[in-house]
Amino acid sequence: MTAPLSEELIARFSAIVGETHAFQAEADIARYLVEGRGLYHGKTPLVLKPGSTQEVSDILKLASETKTPIVPVSGGTGLVGGQVPRDTGTDIVVSLERMNRVRDIDPVANVIAVDGGCILQDVQAAAEKIDRLFPLSLGSEGSCRVAGNLATNAGGTAVLAYGNMRHLCLGLEVVLPTGEVWDGMRRLKKDNTGYDLRDLFIGAEGTLGIITGAVLRLFPRPLGHQVGLAGLASSEDALKLFELASRLCGTALTGFELMARVGMEFTVKHTPGARDPLEGTHNWYVLVDISSSDSAETAERMMQAVLEKAFEDGLIEDATIAASEAQAKAIWHMRESMSDAQKPEGGSIKHDVSVPVSSIPAFMKEADAAVLDMVPGARICAFGHMGDGNIHYNISQPVGADKQAFLDLWHEMNHRVHAIVMSYGGSISAEHGIGQLKRDELAAIRSDIEMDLMRRVKRSFDPANIMNPGKVVIP
Numbered sequence: 152m153t154a155p156l157s158e159e160l161i162a163r164f165s166a167i168v169g170e171t172h173a174f175q176a177e178a179d180i181a182r183y184l185v186e187g188r189g190l191y192h193g194k195t196p197l198v199l200k201p202g203s204t205q206e207v208s209d210i211l212k213l214a215s216e217t218k219t220p221i222v223p224v225s226g227g228t229g230l231v232g233g234q235v236p237r238d239t240g241t242d243i244v245v246s247l248e249r250m251n252r253v254r255d256i257d258p259v260a261n262v263i264a265v266d267g268g269c270i271l272q273d274v275q276a277a278a279e280k281i282d283r284l285f286p287l288s289l290g291s292e293g294s295c296r297v298a299g300n301l302a303t304n305a306g307g308t309a310v311l312a313y314g315n316m317r318h319l320c321l322g323l324e325v326v327l328p329t330g331e332v333w334d335g336m337r338r339l340k341k342d343n344t345g346y347d348l349r350d351l352f353i354g355a356e357g358t359l360g361i362i363t364g365a366v367l368r369l370f371p372r373p374l375g376h377q378v379g380l381a382g383l384a385s386s387e388d389a390l391k392l393f394e395l396a397s398r399l400c401g402t403a404l405t406g407f408e409l410m411a412r413v414g415m416e417f418t419v420k421h422t423p424g425a426r427d428p429l430e431g432t433h434n435w436y437v438l439v440d441i442s443s444s445d446s447a448e449t450a451e452r453m454m455q456a457v458l459e460k461a462f463e464d465g466l467i468e469d470a471t472i473a474a475s476e477a478q479a480k481a482i483w484h485m486r487e488s489m490s491d492a493q494k495p496e497g498g499s500i501k502h503d504v505s506v507p508v509s510s511i512p513a514f515m516k517e518a519d520a521a522v523l524d525m526v527p528g529a530r531i532c533a534f535g536h537m538g539d540g541n542i543h544y545n546i547s548q549p550v551g552a553d554k555q556a557f558l559d560l561w562h563e564m565n566h567r568v569h570a571i572v573m574s575y576g577g578s579i580s581a582e583h584g585i586g587q588l589k590r591d592e593l594a595a596i597r598s599d600i601e602m603d604l605m606r607r608v609k610r611s612f613d614p615a616n617i618m619n620p621g622k623v624v625i626p
């Protein structure tokens with residue numbers, strides 16, 4: 152449907168949630184029309200905030216009957232434009248922010264059942280209250296919501312030990328484009344009963360249905376936690392350090408984050424209270440995070456063993472170990488500030504990519520050469536979840552360059568870097584998804600059979616193409 156919504160249809164949709172939860176005024180809807188990086192600006196005639204699964208179902212029934220496009224939004228922190236309506240002005244935004252209840256929590260089965268609109272931080276806090284851990288942790292955890300985390304299959308800082316959102320989810324409740332409700336709120340670790348519907352909705356970015364509830368896995372809270380930061384000469388040494396830390400710590404290695412010097416410089420310069428964490432400067436930094444289910448002493452012993460052996464083998468130039476949880480948080484804060492710290496340095500072209508871990512140094516060498524050939528003086532601010540093979544390979548403009556002229560190179564640079572990623576058997580979206588940003592590129596790099604299967608899935612769930620149209624895949 153491309154015609155604007157009639158007043159009569161707007162009134163019918165609004166009546167489902169009640170006038171007080173239906174919004175049309177510019178001041179009320181403005182924040183749903185943009186995304187954090189300012190890459191996308193959309194339009195909508197109406198933002199609806201349903202309060203129950205039944206209301207979501209009624210909205211989708213009417214949408215299906217009238218072929219009205221629907222864009223689901225949770226926390227609005229997505230980085231690929233998936234939650235932003237198109238600029239056609241025809242898409243209704245459905246926000247889950249009122250559906251934010253913890254439904255129940257079971258410390259024996261180690262599960263929590265929540266509404267899709269629960270804020271991630273609230274899920275973490277509910278788990279902590281009963282001495283359990285919900286391990287998904289992202290820089291946006293104070294605003295992003297469970298359904299958005301599921302729809303993007305979010306990763307974050309502890310994937311190495313606990314997996315991404317797909318691994319943390321046991322069951323789902325989803326409203327289909329027809330308005331039918333699929334109750335898949337199962338609590339089973341073992342369930343081999345045919346096609347896994349849950350896995351289809353996870354990572355679908357709202358193109359197959361609206362996630363309204365989820366059953367998530369909890370874990371015992373670790374008894375010991377240690378964070379160390381090492382300075383290194385090369386990314387090859389970082390890879391050797393990863394091999395060493397994995398061998399000595401096994402599943403206790405919870406995080407292994409790589410940061411280039413230039414990112415550390417930006418962070419120290421632009422983050423209030425930040426200072427260089429080590430004496431002298433180093434080409435690379437690695438944050439090592441170790442959690443022990445046994446004791447604080449075990450975590451401490453493991454960290455010391457890793458760093459001592461790494462010094463002995465000449466892998467690291469300097470290192471520090473956080474002496475308290477506050478210091479550990481401060482080290483993590485530096486890592487998490489790395490994205491924001493690029494903003495004052497002008498334009499930044501992003502790549503959220505993954506390659507097999509052992510290929511990271513070779514991938515970066517090749518990509519660095521391609522980027523510098525294209526833009527001499529570009530500042531390569533690579534950082535990320537090295538232990539998961541995931542690098543945020545971000546390129547800041549040369550000092551003094553024209554910001555817009557640099558940003559105009561976004562697609563060409565993505566194209567060159569992604570070609571290198573693919574030559575290493577990697578992925579052009581490790582954790583942020585496809586949305587609008589990478590939709591056309593996905594179609595260009597995936598095989599015909601893969602794209603055809605994805606289109607067939609989309610068409611069979613959503614034949615009228617009303618669920619988040621224009622995102623991920625064009626049916």
Ligand SMILES: Cc1cc2nc3c(=O)[nH]c(=O)nc-3n(C[C@H](O)[C@H](O)[C@H](O)COP(=O)(O)OP(=O)(O)OC[C@H]3O[C@@H](n4cnc5c(N)ncnc54)[C@H](O)[C@@H]3O)c2cc1C
Nearest residue numbers: 225226227228229233290296298299300302306307357362
């Ligand atoms: C500072 C910062 C740090 C970040 N760090 C990370 C990180 O480390 N790892 C990572 O993976 N991501 C990260 N992100 C990206 C983002 O936070 C995640 O993608 C997050 O999972 C999105 O959740 P959200 O609730 O904000 O979703 P939204 O932005 O609201 O939506 C994201 C997508 O999900 C769809 N969607 C929303 N709600 C529903 C629903 N109920 N049913 C079906 N589909 C729905 C939307 O249509 C959209 O396509 C970061 C973002 C920021 C701003």
